Amino acid sequence: MSRYVLPNLPYAYDALKPYISEEQLKIHLQKHHQAYVNGANAILEKLEKARREGTDLDMRATLKELSFNISGHFLHSMFWNNLAPPGKGGGNPSGKIAEVINNEFGSFERFKKEFNQAAVSVEGSGWAVLVFEKEVKKPMIMQVEKHNMNVYPGWKLLVLDVFEHAYYIDYKNERARFVEAFWNIVNWEEVNNRLEEVLR
Numbered sequence: 001m002s003r004y005v006l007p008n009l010p011y012a013y014d015a016l017k018p019y020i021s022e023e024q025l026k027i028h029l030q031k032h033h034q035a036y037v038n039g040a041n042a043i044l045e046k047l048e049k050a051r052r053e054g055t056d057l058d059m060r061a062t063l064k065e066l067s068f069n070i071s072g073h074f075l076h077s078m079f080w081n082n083l084a085p086p087g088k089g090g091g092n093p094s095g096k097i098a099e100v101i102n103n104e105f106g107s108f109e110r111f112k113k114e115f116n117q118a119a120v121s122v123e124g125s126g127w128a129v130l131v132f133e134k135e136v137k138k139p140m141i142m143q144v145e146k147h148n149m150n151v152y153p154g155w156k157l158l159v160l161d162v163f164e165h166a167y168y169i170d171y172k173n174e175r176a177r178f179v180e181a182f183w184n185i186v187n188w189e190e191v192n193n194r195l196e197e198v199l200r
């Protein structure tokens with residue numbers, strides 16, 4: 001029976017210092033992300049059991065919980081991979097993603113400003129996300145409220161978790177400081193890889 005598993009980080013727990021501390025990163029991955037993995041697996045088991053026994057489930061509640069946990073797992077997995085230790089990450093984007101951002105937003109600074117505003121203002125367990133919308137061939141900034149997206153479109157390029165559990169140990173209630181720090185550890189190489197996949 002195949003199950004969801006917590007991914008390994010592509011860097012050490014203390015590698016994102018001083019922007020994300022070891023303690024903050026550990027608790028986020030090992031407690032919060034793990035909870036989504038466990039939650040998704042529990043629903044899979046519940047579905048399998050109901051099918052085996054021929055019983056009914058409250059599909060509305062079950063599927064809502066399933067999408068919440070799976071989307072949480074997907075988003076967190078993307079998040080870890082679009083971060084990189086300072087030095088390797090951060091700075092200005094280059095390559096195709098730089099071109100795409102400049103064409104749409106006019107400059108990286110303008111894009112950053114809009115993305116920050118999205119990240120600071122999204123409600124609750126929210127995310128700021130840079131996507132590429134293939135139909136109009138444009139990068140767009142989206143706010144994801146909660147994790148209930150139900151779908152996992154392949155066009156997400158860059159995600160930022162701004163639920164309090166992502167930053168509270170390091171930044172307390174100052175989400176804007178965390179959002180600003182994020183730019184020092186963005187893995188633009190990974191963002192470029194994702195964009196390449198979308199454009200393929």
Ligand code: MN
Pocket residue numbers: 028032033076161163165166
């Ligand atoms: Mn999170």
